[in-house]
Amino acid sequence: MKLNLIHLAFILLAFSVNACKSSSQKKDKPVKERIALTSNSFKVTKINQEDVSKYPVEFTLDLNENRISGKGGCNNFSASFSHNQDGVEIGMAMATKKYCQDTGEIENSFFKALRQVKDYYYNGETLQFTTEGKDILITAKKKTN
Numbered sequence: 001m002k003l004n005l006i007h008l009a010f011i012l013l014a015f016s017v018n019a020c021k022s023s024s025q026k027k028d029k030p031v032k033e034r035i036a037l038t039s040n041s042f043k044v045t046k047i048n049q050e051d052v053s054k055y056p057v058e059f060t061l062d063l064n065e066n067r068i069s070g071k072g073g074c075n076n077f078s079a080s081f082s083h084n085q086d087g088v089e090i091g092m093a094m095a096t097k098k099y100c101q102d103t104g105e106i107e108n109s110f111f112k113a114l115r116q117v118k119d120y121y122y123n124g125e126t127l128q129f130t131t132e133g134k135d136i137l138i139t140a141k142k143k144t145n
Contacts, residue, residue: 033123037083039063042127042140047109049136055106073107074100087119088129113137
């Protein structure tokens with residue numbers, strides 16, 4: 001009986017160590033800086049903390065036209081974009097409607113995340129769109145030409 005309790009204790013310990021490991025997976029932290037946004041092109045590297053850097057998800061901010069446009073993984077998209085000290089507002093995206101077998105799920109995640117964006121952090125290189133509660137939805141790196 002005592003031996004079974006010891007085995008049970010070790011099993012519970014193993015489960016709790018694994019649970020701690022999975023809950024502490026590396027998550028992006030907000031870029032803490034918030035310098036002024038400028039019109040630039042960005043390559044999306046993460047959507048909801050999932051690495052999507054191998055997919056062609058990218059966008060351009062055109063602050064003169066108040067637009068965000070780009071590629072959601074397969075389809076081109078465009079939406080209105082505005083920002084101020086209180087946050088960000090992205091309008092409903094219009095997109096082409098090609099069938100995208102390999103990137104459809106990623107694209108759906110991207111468009112869903114865009115609809116939830118309320119704020120941002122930007123340090124001149126990394127742009128993070130966040131929820132009002134500061135949860136990171138989209139992480140993107142400024143493209144260099």
